[in-house]
Amino acid sequence: MTTTGAASMQTVLERLKGEYPNAETELTYSSPLELLVAVILSAQCTDVRVNQVTGNLFAKYRSPEDYAAAPPEELEEDIRPTGFFRNKARSIRGMSEALIRDHDGKVPRTMQELVALPGVGRKTANVILGNVFGVNEGVVVDTHVKRLSNRLGFTEESDPVKVERDLIPLVPERDRTLFAHLLIFHGRNVCKARKPLCRTCLLNDICPSSTV
Template sequence: MDNKEKVLEIIRRLDERYPNVKTALNFNTALDLLVATILSAQTTDVNVNKVTENLFKKYRTAHDYANAPIEELENDIKSINFYKNKAKYIKNLAIKLVEKFNGEVPKTMDELVTLPGVGRKTANIVLWNAFGINEGVAVDTHVKRISKLLGLTQHTEPDKIEQDLMKITPREYWGKLSHLLIMLGREICKARAPQHKICPLNDICPSSKL
């Protein structure tokens, strides 16, 4: 089968295994998810959810983040890796949300990526999970690794991998594909010990034959 057929089969099989798949990050609003996604870089979702449980009670609007002293915000997220840089990103993006977007999280890729600390991956996660908008495929470490193992791309740069996946995947599945591959990566296709024998994609994955 060609890659367009393969990706549909991948989605079908993984959808059976992981029905109603969604982000593992806890959130109530688009702003919550934006902040959580920024915090999640090089940190587990479990750790992020522990921090945001109290963070989201304290900071409910972009104005709350924008007006918070940076030292206080740093202290509120200090158990997260690179918390100083992330606090700076969150405060600065909140200021921009207040000044440019009336305190609301924008619903377009072009606007989202103008915010400090927000690239295409973060924007895709927010657009799909908060608004149900398919603008692209969020390429994290799992998606990057597994899409190459499956022969869906030969690239290593996230932007180029995303373009490859968008070309072969129907638009309505862009958001879901990312989450399905992430779930597979966390549960079965682990970087150091992939479990080929129980993988639902075993027979269509070139790497399982190596």
């Protein structure tokens, strides 16, 4: 797409880095497997709620074998507060079985291998690659990233895959993981879905959607 009228990516990155110097995932984890499970649980659920659940969950289930061996009803009950618990439990068990069968119980480090896991799409794979392995192959596109990218003029697309396709050539590779965190923080705090706080936004002078 054309970026005529879009904000300057360099300026957006510089300003948001200054505003949110500690921007990173708010999901609590201590291993690739824990983050993978946490991201699966985060679908249609807040990070705060996921962290409340995973405190006990990660103490109980420490390996893919633990998840794979868990009775479905028991795992469902353990993750019930995150919503859609039956589908999420099915994905976690299937993902764990695939790790055991195909990857010696270890979380793989490539996009192709990650998206082949049950319950893992490109967004989840990007989270794992960028935050755990430092591989900035793509850009995580959640609701905040999609909304702000549209408002800033970086894309006109609504489909996450197409949004990411437009963002990849615009965002320097080294900043792709951080870019998503910055937009998520800014989306939660300022550029809100229903009523963006344009008057207090540090991007209001370059944002084509600003009401100021």
